[in-house]
Amino acid sequence: MPAPRSKSLFAWEPTPYLLVLVLLILTGIVRPNSPAWLYWPFLVALVASLAWLLVVLLRAGRTRTNPDQWGNLATLDGLEIVDAPARTREVRSVMPVADVQRHQPAIDLARIHGGADQQAVLVPRASRWLSMRYRVGVQLVGGDRPRHAGFLSDTAAEPWLEPLDALRLRGAFVRVPARITGDSRPFGVDLDASGLAEALTPAHD
Structure with missing residues (x-):
């Protein structure tokens, strides 16, 4: 498998933040009185994106990898x-x-x-x-x-x-x-x- 030249969109750090931001902006358009086929999928997407963002934040606070996600080494021990x-x-x-x-x-x-x-x-x-x-x-x-x-x-x-x-x-x-x-x-x-x-x-x- 060839070495990847770039990150996937899901691995790019700003993606969950941008997704939540866009969906929050759309809450001004998609209201509870919107058609059900629009409102409920939108609500599911919003909840899922918030959950994804929460997982990212928790993982960033707890998970320590070596090298980290940007390729920085903390130590040579274990490598x-x-x-x-x-x-x-x-x-x-x-x-x-x-x-x-x-x-x-x-x-x-x-x-x-x-x-x-x-x-x-x-x-x-x-x-x-x-x-x-x-x-x-x-x-x-x-x-x-x-x-x-x-x-x-x-x-x-x-x-x-x-x-x-x-x-x-x-x-x-x-x-x-x-x-x-x-x-x-x-x-x-x-x-x-x-x-x-x-x-x-x-x-x-």
Whole structure:
């Protein structure tokens, strides 16, 4: 099964809120004295959407997954980690991390706690808040806890997306060498992908 590129409408975070909002607006049109074929199905839909929203809110308050619904890691404990160590090559395979400008505080903390040279875990099916698009998230793990540094660009992620997603389905994630560039903000993050192909080969089996 191909790796999904985007969330379904039912998995998109704002969907239950938007549905309830639309139905509440329609209560100004659909009244108890409306035709039965219109009023009762509308009432059932309204109650069902409110119940769905309540379940979402309760689940958000109680359920803690790792990674969470946006692909952020709380810890590496309990996860299967597949290392993709650097390989000596004439041409170094480097993947710059995208969207680092949005995560400068987290990158700064990762640099303080783990140094400029550390490791990063690649998390497929990650996304930004309110975005329907799935991306491959980059979590710096050289410090005291994982910190979100950004995402792989679509071009960089495309060759690895299927095997990375196959690993995630079994609870495994790939760890690659990372380097935080720059002596002060704005920092950049480069990933060494020279060992990625070898590490991901078993994921095709």
